[in-house]
Amino acid sequence: MSATVARDGAEGRYGRPVIKEPIWKPEIPFYFYSGGLAGASAGLAALSELRGNDVLARRAWAVALAGGAASPALLIADLGVPARFANMLRIFKVSSPMSVGSWLLTAFGPLTAAATLNAWTGLAPRASTAAKAGAAALGLPVATYTAALIANTAVPVWHEARATLPAVFAAGAAASAGAASMALTPPDDAGPARRLTVIGAASELTAVTIMERRLGELARPYREGAAGTLGKLAKALTLAGGGMAATPAARNRGGAVAASALVTGGAVLERWSVFRAGHQSAADPGAVIGPQRRRLHQRR
């Protein structure tokens, strides 16, 4: 560290960060995964049921319910004052994606519970039809609003990826949901889950690559440090698992479980990579100052 501040200020004051790093704990990247898993699983379940594949549908509903239950638990555990979690529902505020997301999750949970109950017991058939449609529809934004949430911050690597982050999270959700149901469903009934795994894994790899390319110089956190390592691991696992799901190997239970584990690992690590990249980006004064300077320069 220099004893003086460089005249041009490109690295700020004594290289100190300009903005604060997020204070979110490890619960949050795990929630990015569980929320995506739950949201996409509800859609997989509802559509499978429409096609008459109840074996797959039941398992996908159970996954959606598990993810839908784990998600609020993770979010509440992350709060600085967990006992005040209900304050999230004091108001509804469109300018806060976190407020929108809280309401989405609050509606998604009970609907998914009702849908799962019916899928496994046959209880309340009429009410559950609406619940299933509602859960499947709400599941889609549940899977992507988190991308909007972090894109709406001053963290350069998140904000400047606002056009591509939702695609990364949507693809990761598809891969997560496909992988979970693929492992839990007898191979003869797991065809849609396998296809979803392959589509999701391929889309995730594509979306991440496009995001990093479009970020240009700002993508540095994805190339170095913890975020870089996590991202590389995520890509390798997703590629291996997605590739495996596309082969006959995934048509027996053991192969399906192995492919599922790889893709799930890839999806979790990809969220961790995005999360850590945000920290690295926020801690780097040059990453905050650089784009702002270029903006000012273009305006002049």
Added chain:
Amino acid sequence: MKSYELAISSYDGEARPRMGFFTDTTLCIGCKACEVACKEWNHVPDSNHGFSGESYDNTLDLGADTWRHVAFVEQRVEMGADAAAESLVRAAALEQVADEAGLQTYQEGDGLRWLMASDVCKHCTEAACLNVCPTGALFRTEFGTVVVQEDVCNGCGYCVPACPFGVLDQREGDGRVWKCTLCYDRLKDDKEPACAQACPTNSIQYGEVDELRERAEARLDRLVGDGQDRARLYGADPGDGVGGFGAFFLLLDEPEVYGLPPDPVDTTRDLPAIYAWAGAGALALGAALAAAVLGGRR
């Protein structure tokens, strides 16, 4: 209607003129009376980071336990042509002293300058922290300032990376976020904030924002006329990315040099586009699900 006007209009007859700070850093002597007065009045816990070695600054930055922060910036500067010859002789002599005694003896005029600036929450017109707060803990007061309600905040942390200045942070062992309130309690009693009252040089000036902006323009004109060609106002322009600050500054160099962002933006300005991308992502997910389930054997 912009969110600021909307919030103020909700106060009806109880709305007050917008109050804020004009921090004229050219008058700052780095005494840190503002830091101390703020802590005393607002019962802000200590923020001991040890010895930083970064000039006289051991408070480092704004945060949950630092609501006023005096930045000390030591810079090497080019010497003017007239002063150069004499200064070079002096510099050479001093360098010898430094070498022999192991001491650095920089003084103003020795190719080094020392900037001091008391930083504070900007009380933005378009405040990202307030916009993203999901509980409504952050709100716009009748004075146009931005305040965290400590009995509502649940420590979700969204405001922390949302603030383009890194002002807000979570207090350790407490879980909630804290920041400058512009002494909301004192304002209600028609008293000026503690830091402004304690400032011995009037570097921190408190008043109605409109009037402060006029005062700042006049001061800037005078400084520029006196040859301070790098002097500039920071945050006094309602056309900037946060709609102008309620607490703005007169700086003697680029904002970056003081650790301030050169073009801060309230990212919720981009929220319609961000929601559109998230919506498109959700639809694409729906399409992927349909393709997987309907596009092959069941």
